[in-house]
Amino acid sequence: MSLNLLQAWQGAKKRLEAAGLAGPVIDARLLVEAAADATRADIVGDPYRALTPEQEAKLEDFLSRREHREPVSHILGRKGFWKIMLNVNSDVLTPRPDTETVVEWVLRDFPDHAAWSVLDLGVGSGAILLSILSERPAAKGLGVDVSEEALAVARDNAANLGLASRVALLRGDWTTGLGDDSFDLVVSNPPYIASDVIETLEPEVRDHEPRLALEGGADGLDHYRVLAPEILRVLKPGGRFAVEIGYDQKAAVEALFRAAGATDVQTLKDLGDRDRVVAGAKKPLET
Numbered sequence: 400m401s402l403n404l405l406q407a408w409q410g411a412k413k414r415l416e417a418a419g420l421a422g423p424v425i426d427a428r429l430l431v432e433a434a435a436d437a438t439r440a441d442i443v444g445d446p447y448r449a450l451t452p453e454q455e456a457k458l459e460d461f462l463s464r465r466e467h468r469e470p471v472s473h474i475l476g477r478k479g480f481w482k483i484m485l486n487v488n489s490d491v492l493t494p495r496p497d498t499e500t501v502v503e504w505v506l507r508d509f510p511d512h513a514a515w516s517v518l519d520l521g522v523g524s525g526a527i528l529l530s531i532l533s534e535r536p537a538a539k540g541l542g543v544d545v546s547e548e549a550l551a552v553a554r555d556n557a558a559n560l561g562l563a564s565r566v567a568l569l570r571g572d573w574t575t576g577l578g579d580d581s582f583d584l585v586v587s588n589p590p591y592i593a594s595d596v597i598e599t600l601e602p603e604v605r606d607h608e609p610r611l612a613l614e615g616g617a618d619g620l621d622h623y624r625v626l627a628p629e630i631l632r633v634l635k636p637g638g639r640f641a642v643e644i645g646y647d648q649k650a651a652v653e654a655l656f657r658a659a660g661a662t663d664v665q666t667l668k669d670l671g672d673r674d675r676v677v678a679g680a681k682k683p684l685e686t
Contacts, residue, residue: 434458637683
């Protein structure tokens with residue numbers, strides 16, 4: 400006897416709860432929707448719709464993978480961020496709501512129709528850069544990443560969102576080869592987890608996300624030491640920057656940017672009231 404949507408959802412919730420997973424209700428719904436080619440409205444409005452044998456088999460595969468701590472975003476191959484949907488896989492970090500703090504600050508401080516240039520260092524899936532460009536139609540962006548696999552994901556996302564004509568993607572080591580005074584805005588979510596903390600992370604992160612995008616050296620600050628002076632170098636006079644940080648890195652990262660000559664340095668909190676983004680500016684030219 401085949402499962403219906405309601406039974407599938409209830410059964411999935413019980414399995415994920417029994418596995419001790421956080422957020423089993425939402426995860427179960429997302430996996431059932433994907434396996435059964437259904438929407439949330441279908442589950443509510445047509446709960447007794449039967450799954451086909453193929454859909455049941457797909458759901459079983461999804462649930463087994465989730466029980467083994469594979470992230471839902473990797474199982475489904477997609478993740479919503481800001482107002483866009485992104486393809487994701489094990490070559491990129493799964494974009495997190497905390498990172499939307501960068502996008503929120505940028506959109507508040509930059510005008511709608513100005514033709515400004517954006518640099519995203521460590522572009523990954525393109526989450527930050529593509530979210531900004533989707534909201535600012537006159538802007539153009541460059542995304543840099545050391546991983547060609549990550550850049551392939553970002554290219555697909557840019558194409559799917561109709562933004563490919565306004566995005567250039569470059570394999571590189573941070574700002575190497577980029578000219579002075581080149582960008583109005585620089586954003587980055589660099590690796591900032593201390594090396595000895597990596598093994599303590601949840602399996603979804605530790606075992607399924609790229610170590611290259613997580614590890615920030617012995618104290619988590621290695622990349623900021625490189626980025627602070629380089630971001631100031633490539634920014635145009637008066638240009639702005641915003642970088643994501645770990646919850647306990649505010650003082651250290653602010654100090655690095657101030658030492659590099661940044662002005663108006665501030666730290667923004669995420670929705671959980673944790674320090675999340677250090678932002679500031681390059682001193683404008685004297686008039």
